Amino acid sequence: MHQASTCGARRADVIVIGAGLVGASTAWWLQQQGHAVVLIDPALAGPKGSEVGKPDPAVRSGSRAALGLLMADVAQRSSGRGWRLRQRSRILWDLWCRQLAEAGWPVPRRPGLLVLAGDAETQERQQRLVLERQKRGVPLEWWERPQLERLDPLVPAAALGGLYSPRDGQIDPIAALEALLGDGLRQGVQGLAERVLRLERPVNGGWSAVLAGGDHHRADWVVIAAGLGSAGLLRQVPELAGAAAIPPLEPVLGQALELERGPDANDEALWSWPGAVVWRGLNLVPRPDLAGGLRFWLGATLEPGERADPLALERLRSLKGEAPPWLQQARLLHSWQGCRCRPQGKPAPLLEALADGLLLVSGHYRNGVLLAPASAEWVAQQLEPATLPAAGT
Ligand SMILES: Cc1cc2nc3c(=O)[nH]c(=O)nc-3n(C[C@H](O)[C@H](O)[C@H](O)COP(=O)(O)OP(=O)(O)OC[C@H]3O[C@@H](n4cnc5c(N)ncnc54)[C@H](O)[C@@H]3O)c2cc1C
Known part of the structure; x- marks a missing residue:
């Protein structure tokens, strides 16, 4: 596992599964907070499967189809989690766009x-x-x-x-995605152009992601931001199998x-x-x-x-x-x-801590572009209190 270089504290090793706008935002933001991040998605492969940072056109992602409308102030509800997430995202997009532009990634x-x-x-x-x-x-x-x-x-x-x-x-969703991926990779996010087949629980703690290519990747935390692929991954987690915790996603x-x-x-x-x-x-x-x-x-x-x-x-x-x-x-x-x-049966988006060190950030339905920054911030807050999940897990 990764050891932090400062203050004697151990940084969280985080695997983010899915590099749509939600996963890319999460990986970028966690990297900014000093965590060591591995971002895994077959969409990170270039046409020949070699170039990390370019999309594989065969992979269908909601983010690359979006129009990028940001509807925060016009939301029908004026209170509750949805309102707070929308307002927070509106503010964060302004800050992020400024920061990305300064780093050489202008986002219209x-x-x-x-x-x-x-x-x-x-x-x-x-x-x-x-x-x-x-x-x-x-x-x-x-x-x-x-x-x-x-x-x-x-x-x-x-x-x-x-x-x-x-x-x-409105924000250009593809420019935003490429800026977050490009700047994130430049700052140290490790991108892997692979599909995660399943998650395992090693006996000595943390999580292990088993990749389609056969490799295993270990981490203290796993963030599932795989859009429609999220439910399939969760069904593979033995301690969640059959549990009501697994939300149907349509x-x-x-x-x-x-x-x-x-x-x-x-x-x-x-x-x-x-x-x-x-x-x-x-x-x-x-x-x-x-x-x-x-x-x-x-x-x-x-x-x-x-x-x-x-x-x-x-x-x-x-x-x-x-x-x-x-x-x-x-x-x-x-x-x-x-x-x-x-x-299905729950309001969008799903921001849930499902088990120690396992977070779900998915089901953003019609507002994933808007809500990506606030979702990333929610993930960072889950990692804040203890940096590592509870001992003995
Ligand atoms: C036509 C259209 C218009 C839209 N317009 C807007 C809009 O104007 N404003 C707005 O806010 N939202 C809009 N949305 C919604 C928005 O696009 C989504 O809510 C958002 O893109 C969801 O992002 P995501 O990262 O969760 O999922 P996605 O973008 O779908 O990304 C999921 C990623 O996970 C990867 N993945 C899946 N399974 C695995 C696995 N096993 N291993 C590794 N990786 C995996 C996939 O390859 C994919 O890249 C629109 C959507 C569509 C389709």
Whole structure:
């Protein structure tokens, strides 16, 4: 096991399984806190399986499919764990982006989120939310229809008004992932492009991860951040087998599109989005930083299971039949899909200490990009009190 070089204290050896945004954030953050971290995921392999830090395109990760919306201030609930995690993550993303940029890993982060109301009930609910949040000092604004008109022809004609959140917005999920992996590896995170087959309990304590290639890796702590692969790993742990502690995790597929506005769509408003725009649960994300400066993302479908439905993609493309003309005329560049990981019978995300030295950080469902930093911080807090799990385990 790893011995710390300072203060006579032993650093925790930590294995993080899964290098999506949650695992990569956790590995990066733990490394910053002085822990010795091994990050294991077949997605760390390059096309030839050799280059750590580049994704294997055959591995499906929710993080590489995400649109990267950060919805903290617009959350429906105003208290409880979900609210605290969202608020904490919002703050941490600001700090992390600054730190990563200083280290040479700029992560595009665009502020601003406009959630449109398409019916009177939504409008009323959003207006109540704005008043409630404003009383607490959260800077939400309600934009009446005339205020939306200055955005014409950007928003659908049927929009009654919109809730504008200046502190929410969007982050580029792939740039964030590559920054966390790149900076983490540079700072000493050890990356292994392997699949973990199972976890074992060596007699002299700690955990051992058995890799598909046959190697075993020992550590004091194991963090399972393997998205949909998490439940399979937990089923292999003898002391958890059959226990109610193992949460069922189900896939919910999402499809998304990258489009480009036509060159004739040169109206001023189409060049000055107030940030990401949400219409009836579908997100329009401006990407002026991508080649040509006219691109945007549209997503994502919500399809329980792992099979993509072409009709769901059509409904997305037409914005449920309400796409404004500029959107109908936009050129489709490409589409992609990925699976979210939804816990059944428990609220997302699952942040659980399952046994001594064994932590689960998974099931982030629709908000894993937003919640990755607060999840990493939760892991670090579990390692804080004793650095090592209880003796005799
Ligand atoms: C289309 C779409 C749009 C989304 N949009 C947003 C959004 O706008 N905002 C937002 O906050 N969230 C969004 N999400 C959700 C978000 O992407 C997820 O919640 C988040 O990416 C989950 O990250 P993760 O690291 O837990 O899982 P993943 O990204 O799925 O990573 C899990 C990793 O574990 C690895 N793994 C699995 N099993 C093993 C094993 N046995 N050994 C080693 N490694 C293993 C996999 O290879 C994978 O790389 C979206 C998701 C989708 C699909």
